Amino acid sequence: MYGTGILKALAVTFKNALRPPFTVQYPDEKVAISLRFRGYNFAWYREKCTVCCTCAKACPVGIIYIVGRLQPNNAYYAERFEIDTGRCLFCGLCVESCPFEAIYMGREFEQAKYARREEFIDWAKKDGDPRVPSSWFRPCEEAGVETHYLQPEQRKVNL
Amino acid sequence: MVEVYQHYLRAGPPAALLTESDRDEGQRINELIMRCRTPYPDQPPGFDRGTPGIVVTTADTMLNWARRNSVWPVLLGLACCAFEMIAAAASRFDLARFGMEVFRGSPRQADLLIVSGTVTWKMGEALRRIYDQMAEPKWVMAMGSCATCGGPFTNAYNVVNGVNLLMPVDIYVPGCPPRPDALIYGLMQLQKKIEQESLARKRK
Missing domain, CATH: 1.20.5 (Single alpha-helices involved in coiled-coils or other helix-helix interfaces)
Known part of the structure; x- marks a missing residue:
């Protein structure tokens, strides 16, 4: 019996021809991004940060710049906190290493820039801006469970 | 042995x-x-824009419309970022929606050089030659952290610390590698840049 092979093959072709397209119409419709996505726009919280520089030490490429100042109440104040996302690997080691939950990965990916210098994000300058933290390494965040880390008000800084 | x-x-x-x-x-x-010690300066859109007259403005509108809707990239993949570029060109993230699906094998017919991946000095020579062979107008996109600034290989002896040492870069897309969506967003930003270009000023 000749011709069965080609009919089988054409059946596959027609099955796929009738299937709806799966192209994502990107600017209008976006791919669902995981809550634990390791993206740009690191969310950094000044009130939680103690300028211990553990993130800067953990960073494999060394792109986190921190300048701290000692306040009269014996706590450190971060004057400068800059991340060069142009060189970042988005490995999340800074987030894993932070002992006070002060830094989170972001959930955005649209960060193309016209100049190299614009790729530095300086969260210390953008204190009031909204943050979109990813729950990478901190699943408590997405579950709404309280964490075991000390919150700033529980920490005794007046020694 | x-x-x-x-x-x-x-x-x-x-x-x-x-x-x-x-x-x-x-x-x-x-x-x-x-020879390549100092990086080329970045040129944000509207950089050194003159005051064109009515004729030039009308011609600009037409030309920029045609140029930004037919940006043809060079068929060039250097490292792992190239796979994201391929994914962006494939059917799920369809680059053809932006008129960019024609990856040209010849730099003479291309407008956009997507530097997708680590550039070694040995490849840098060839890359610069491809850039020189491209006809004006041409644009360069540094895709991923390696092309932007050397990435994790910054201190390596054989890696170019940012492709802007070799050629002027129009747009930087961060990521290691960037998602196909992020690449498409970068291309859309590039389209916005092309929109603001003018015949009245000389490029580069």
Whole structure:
């Protein structure tokens, strides 16, 4: 019996021809991004940060710049906190290493820039801006469970 | 066999294996490294824009419309970022929606050079030649952290610390590698930049 092979093959072709397209119409419709996505726009919280520089030490490429100042109440104040996302690997080691939950990965990916210098994000300058933290390494965040880390008000800084 | 390998480790390849062309190539690459010390300055959109008249503005609108809707990239993939570029061109993230699906094999017919991946100095020579062969108008996109600034290989002896040492870059897309969506967003930003260009000023 000749011709069965080609009919089988054409059946596959027609099955796929009738299937709806799966192209994502990107600017209008976006791919669902995981809550634990390791993206740009690191969310950094000044009130939680103690300028211990553990993130800067953990960073494999060394792109986190921190300048701290000692306040009269014996706590450190971060004057400068800059991340060069142009060189970042988005490995999340800074987030894993932070002992006070002060830094989170972001959930955005649209960060193309016209100049190299614009790729530095300086969260210390953008204190009031909204943050979109990813729950990478901190699943408590997405579950709404309280964490075991000390919150700033529980920490005794007046020694 | 082990002795030969140990000799390689100790003293490099024996002189008999080093041909004349190897020496020439090494010399050329060293000259390129010496020549490319300072990066090309970034040019944000609207950079040094003159005050064009009505005729130029109308021509600009037409030309920019045509140019930004038919940006053809060079078929060039250097490292792992190239796979994201391929994914962006494939059917799920369809670059053809932006008129960019025609990856040209010849730089003469292309407008956009997507530097997708780590650029070594040995490849940098070829990359610069491809850039020189492209006809004006041409744009360059640094895709991923390696092309932007060397990425994790910044301190390596053989890697170009940012492709802006070799050629002027129009847009930087961060990521390691960037998602296909992020690449498409970068291309959309590039389209916005092309929209603001003018005949009244000289490019580059």
